[in-house]
Amino acid sequence: MINERIIERIEYCLRKDKRISFLVGAGISAESGIPTFRGKDGYWISGSKNYKAQEIGTKRFFNIASHEVLKFYLYRKSITQFAEPNKSHLMLKEIEDILDDKFALISQNVDSLHKKAGNSEEKTFLIHGDHDFMRCGDECSSELYPFPKDIELKNRKKDQLTEEEIKILKCPKCGEDLRPHVLWFDEYYNEKFFKKDTVLRISKETGILFILGTSGETTLPQVIAKNVLAKSGMVVEINIADSYFSELLKNKKNGIIIRSESSPFLTELKKEIEKQVVTLYNKS
Template sequence: MNWTKFEKELEKAIFSGKHITFLVGAGLSVESRIPTFRGKEGFWKIGSKNYKGPEIGTFRMFNLNAIEVWKWFLFRKTICRKAEPNRGHFILKEIEDLLGDQFALVSQNVDSLHKKAGNSAERTYLVHGDLDYARCGNECSDTLYPFPELEDKTRESDISLEEEKLLMCPKCGEYLRPHVLWFDETYNEEYYKIYTVTEIADNSSMLFIIGTSGSTFIPGHLIDRVSHFNQPILDINIADSEYSYFIKDYSEGYEARETSTEALEKVLAIIKKIKHENGKILRTTK
């Protein structure tokens, strides 16, 4: 990774006044001990069969066995509730403070750690939903309800009859569902801001990809939009991903094979340096 060359690109991006977009995946939250859906922790046992996270986290499974899906998400919610933001989350908050309205955070994470770290709701786009909320599984309305307040759950925990009542939609009586994008569903603007983030990508002077394997639609989509306008892309990941072949061949592509925190520390230092050296000019840049 040529950080000297990248610094010049980042300075140009800041002076452009356009969005500088940070696309975040589960790799950022691994340092907060939140397991990924596809990792070794991402399975669920029903009877004698083991299901992977992408099998449990589907509307199909919800229709077949809503209680088992809720058990899985109540367990995950317990993990997220106990987790605290790591240094990488707090760096993103510092970067937002430095960049202001140029900053755009597009997160695939549903764990609430960006909120805990202090990133603003106005500049954060949760494209896979938010485990702080639930909505009617029958879509009787588009109302978002606070995530049901049940006691902490483990993999072995059952749901009592009294607790089950808290999982019902107050309007129609059907099961609520976690407010997340499931693996067999498609993005929309109403819940997941897909058109908004597409417009942001089209108006970005730089894209950071942080801790994502590229197994979902969003990384490839944003890479396609940003590269169409020949803007720089920095992939921060500890290993190659599904889009690495493109980044390696892309004339404006950069790779940092480091942890999210290690690379973001360097990015933060560069932004502080640019801001310090060009403070008066940048304050007048729109």
């Protein structure tokens, strides 16, 4: 799986102090039992109503039915809360330990599994937000509030939201409903919440970008991949199916497409990087 071109490129990045970056999506967390947003489970039934995730995951919908959105969020949170990192997460953590400052992890996942695996906050960029935090639904400030401890997540039912919970889920400053700290379908990336400028800068310093478990349907990941290519970096897509990136990388000199699950690839990649770092260290 790790071919000669990838091996040479990693050597180059290590010698020239270029970043080795990872862009990951929901496919990475699927092995931990977290349903993807756009997959077959990407809908939400509440009472007699049936919503698409793309409909309920919007600011527009929150403005008219915040409690429906909170039910949806709390139910998803009840799944992510008890999920454990899988082999892919653990490999990403080991790769960070080996690469240190040359490593960057850009993740679309809001499920806290990178944190649980031990990846550092400084090198993990959560471009779609983080389920562990909430913020004012009325944006009276940009403060992030940790998810309230008093909300019971065990055995949560889809339609559950008590009066007591509604009281807890209020902004401490203005009393409006809190909202999950995530990027909704009708919102834009920014630096303040989603580190947009930072990851764009990182993309320009990246010598090789590995894209895993994402179909690339949002704009920032697309721009990140294009930036890497524009700066003569290499982009490697690891995915079991065709995606936006497969199309982008097809016929590109610096593009490589590998049809594989994430974890076997990352396991091999970790061994290769480790070997090279040891060799380089012994030479210098």
